[in-house]
Amino acid sequence: MSVKKSGKLKIKSEKFLLFLLLPVLSFALNISVTVLPQKGVVKAIAGKKANVYIMVPPGSSPATYSIGFKELKNIKKSDIYFTIGVPFDKKYLSKIKEVNPDIKVVYFGKYLNKNSNPHIWLSPAKLQLQAKVVLDELIKADPENKKFYLNNYVKFIDSLASLEKEGFLNIKQKSFITFHPAFYHFAEDFHIKEIALEKEGKEPSFSYLNKILKIAKENSIKTVIISPEFPKKYAEIIAQKIGAKTYVISPLNEDPRITIKKLIKALK
Structure with a gap:
């Protein structure tokens, strides 16, 4: 009787250990972005393989929002931070690097000529270049899932090409x-x-x-x-x-x- 009990306890212990290890085994990148539209682009390509945190929450202005404990906590665990060039970035970038010296800071529009107007996500043509920035960084950080990211990238680019056609026609x-x-x-x-x-x-x-x-x-x-x-x-x-x-x-x-x-x- 005692043998059966110890066997059950052993199985339960193994299951519990497996449960604890699951979050560690299921690899996911942690990425921070400045504004919500950037999250949309990153998630379109990364899917569930990345957790995406927003620095300026919906309803807040990127020109006036002050960084808080929640944002700093997310920065601390992030692998990559995609900036966009709004006043928030210029004000807090040094603080972000101070909190997480290992974070990789990437300008979302690094393939673009820098323009004082930061709303580059509302151009289908420029969005294609931003998506390429995301793809490149995801593959560098997680090369094992290159094919997954590439497939999502192609779908995203195709949807932007359709939008361009729709715009010029209508x-x-x-x-x-x-x-x-x-x-x-x-x-x-x-x-x-x-x-x-x-x-x-x-x-x-x-x-x-x-x-x-x-x-x-x-x-x-x-x-x-x-x-x-x-x-x-x-x-x-x-x-x-x-x-x-x-x-x-x-x-x-x-x-x-x-x-x-x-x-x-x-x-x-």
Whole structure:
């Protein structure tokens, strides 16, 4: 009888040890990114083989958000940090390196000419280059899963090519108005013009609003895009004055392809 009991105890102990070892055996990269759309790109290629942590949480501004204990804790366990060039990165990069000296810091748009406008994830063409940056780093960190990452990368690139085709076929307008210049790279891709009401990071003056009104009327602009992260009153005033339709589109959705699709639909 005692032999049977010890046998059962041995089996239970082995199962318990196996349970403890599972998290260690199931290898996963830990990656930090600055903003939510970057997470969408990384997850599209890495799938479940990476844990992705966001430094600036949804609903917060990359220009004003202060790094907290949660973010520092995630940085401490991260293998890679993908920066994007927003004020948050410039302010806290030295702190991030101090907390985790071994972290590999990679600029998300390292194959791009650096531009003062950091919203590079809203351009299908530039997204392809960003995806290549992610692919390269994932393969370097985890070469055993190269084929998995490569297959996901090809699917992602194909979806961006479809978006480009859809945009060139369907976008009919030549320009649009928004408050914050978040859609600059999208507009550049499709050879249209983004007119921002925000000037040098400040709310527009009365004289500047009148100037925009004049431009809007001269160019028959019929679309005003409102981002929920920024003031909407000026965009609504302009839209009312010129008889334009307003669309609420956030530049910080997790999947940038969804944002691009919404923009294409708004500019048909």
